[in-house]
Amino acid sequence: MSQGPAIPQVPAATTIKPTDLRGILKYIPRFRDQIFVIALDGAVVADSNLLNLLLDIAVLRSLTIKVVLVHGISKQLTELAESCGVTLSNADGTGVTDPATLDLAVRASARVSHLVLEGLTQNGLKCAITNAIRALPTGVIKGVDQQGTGKVHRIEKDTLGHLIAADIIPIIQPIGFSTNGHTLRINSDLLAIEVAEALGATKVIYLSTQEGLVIDGDLKRDISVQTLTKVLDQAPHTIASSARSKALHSVKGIESGIPRVHLIDGRIYDALLNEVFSSEGVGTLIYGNDYQQIRQATRSDVHFIQSLTSSGVKREELLSRDESTTENNIEPFYVFEIDENIVACVTLQFYPDRPDVAEIGSLYVMPFHKKRGVGRKMVEFAALRAQERGAKQLIALSTQNPTFFTSVCGFEESDKSSLPSARLKTYESNGRNAKVLLRELK
Ligand SMILES: CC(C)(COP(=O)(O)OP(=O)(O)OC[C@H]1O[C@@H](n2cnc3c(N)ncnc32)[C@H](O)[C@@H]1OP(=O)(O)O)[C@@H](O)C(=O)NCCC(=O)NCCS
Structure with missing residues (x-):
């Protein structure tokens, strides 16, 4: 029998009180029927806070916010490779994916998706894993064949749209299918942005094990895309390498029209609701044009x-x-x-x-x-x-x-x-x- 995630033990960092419901009410007309793409790192799916997080997602759904979940698998893939004695060609879908790594990526994906399915089911939510991501092989980069690594070719918006309209949360794995139906591994940070762009989402919320975007040792509560672009161009080393991929993809997403991207620590109790429903937030908000x-x-x-x-x-x-x-x-x-x-x-x-x-x-x-x-x-x-x-x-x-x-x-x-x-x-x-x-x- 499958062992679900453990009962959450993480202490509350900040807690929304029942009285804050009045505060939350004001967001309902603003967020009604908007799409939020929530991207969970594999490490967040493995964390004991997962069930709380999925409960928060149930709250968003009850407020008529449409949610699409994208998940990563790096942590599970690395663990699986260790237990199988396989050396990974790459863990995060950005480098070469050799056949052994691709095989383990498919297995890790199935495991992570299952945990998410299980948690959403426990919270009374309907959900479905899809094959809505059509991909192309990344091909040869700087003379190196990237093998089973893919890039997004097309997103089956209709498939996702039907699910969302039927109150079913799409769960998107970091896996795509080529035109001839072969499996390709895709980086989940990139995938979340591509899905959000295709669906016209108003937010991408990255949930990772980092507190937000730390630049030069300073946690940014909010940062404009112009400022972040400058940092990425002129001093990329000031952003921790673990957060750079999300920073780069956030910039890409905002430039292509997604109004806001959030980076929050998915292990913190209530972090998701606090970020969405408070003026102070708990992680980092990356936003578009200053005067907008x-x-x-x-x-x-x-x-x-x-x-x-x-x-x-x-x-x-x-x-x-x-x-x-x-x-x-x-x-x-x-x-x-x-x-x-x-x-x-x-x-x-x-x-x-x-x-x-x-x-x-x-x-x-x-x-x-x-x-x-x-x-x-x-x-x-x-x-x-x-x-x-x-x-x-x-x-x-x-x-x-x-x-x-x-x-x-x-x-x-x-x-x-x-x-x-x-x-x-x-x-x-x-x-x-x-x-x-x-x-x-x-
Ligand atoms: C004055 C006020 C509007 C500044 O807003 P803010 O968002 O903090 O200002 P910014 O972040 O754009 O600018 C901050 C800079 O202004 C400086 N600054 C703020 N208040 C200042 C003051 N009274 N005298 C001199 N410099 C001041 C800060 O030191 C900072 O400088 P730095 O960038 O070199 O560190 C804000 O403090 C405020 O709302 N005050 C109360 C209401 C008020 O007095 N309104 C003005 C009268 S209509």
Whole structure:
């Protein structure tokens, strides 16, 4: 009889409390019917946290998020080779796959898929292993025949689409089939991205035994694809070699249109749910274009903007506004989102009598996300928008952080004579005596 994975023993790193369900509810309309490709390394499938992870996947399914599972096999393949006394030509599907390695890869794949099938069944989920991955032999690279190693040729989207529509989770092995039906071994990091691209998934979530993406010893909580591309081009050695493949494939995936890729430690209890449903996350989020994260606020954001800025108002860093004032004047607000969570806001005001001037205000960055370039990005975004609308000068009024504008964002200290007349009136009546800062827009 098959021995399922052991009862999970891993202690909770961070736990979602039942009260957080209210918080989770807000994600339901945003994530409804989206496809998440979840890529499990073989080492994660072997870990005692697997059953918790599959339970988390059941939670995602219950929230109408469509899930496709891709799994790796390196750990099991290496163990199998050791027990059989076989020397592997390559363990991760990126180098040569000789016939003995291919044979063991098929066996390891069957074992890993079975563990996943078993765990999903225990959580009441329907699932199926498919032959939806059509592959071509990688061929000869730098004079070396890669033998049984393959690259993705085509993904049978219809097959996967039918399964997903029938509420069946496709389980994708790191194995493809050539046009004549022969088996080829495919790297699972690459495969997850290819599947996500083909299905138009909104996320790839890599679950490995690493805490996230560590660059130069520093765990990145979020990183833009531009910054990561630069690191991969100029200093690839600063990324641990074990994470480089995922970093490279994440960049490829985002460049081809997948909005977000997450790297998280699949051994941590609740990591998956915390990453998806909290603004702070537990691993690393890799995201696309910097300014794509900034959008105009809508009325449904009002409550969140109020609670975001309330501590800034208490400390008199920001001017107080009540909820209905914000709601009736939502148009100038822009919000910065990280993975669907608002983490910062800013306003951009225009004055009919002074079309050459725009004012940036209510700039607030959530404490956890400070010092990561969000504030600067919001200011640069506002400057671009102001310029597009024909403004020649951007003004900011600040009581407690004028040096942020002057030393970081290129503003200079000015005086109240720079203010449009309507703004001058409120400036004089509110008694805050904020510093007037001005930046010429070129
Ligand atoms: C000021 C604020 C918007 C900065 O946001 P942020 O996302 O942390 O800023 P960034 O990460 O883009 O920039 C950080 C840089 O600004 C510097 N910085 C932040 N506040 C500063 C200040 N008051 N004076 C000088 N430099 C400051 C940081 O030291 C850092 O410099 P570094 O990159 O050389 O390390 C944020 O701290 C905040 O929300 N403060 C409370 C509200 C507020 O005062 N708003 C402005 C008035 S409208």
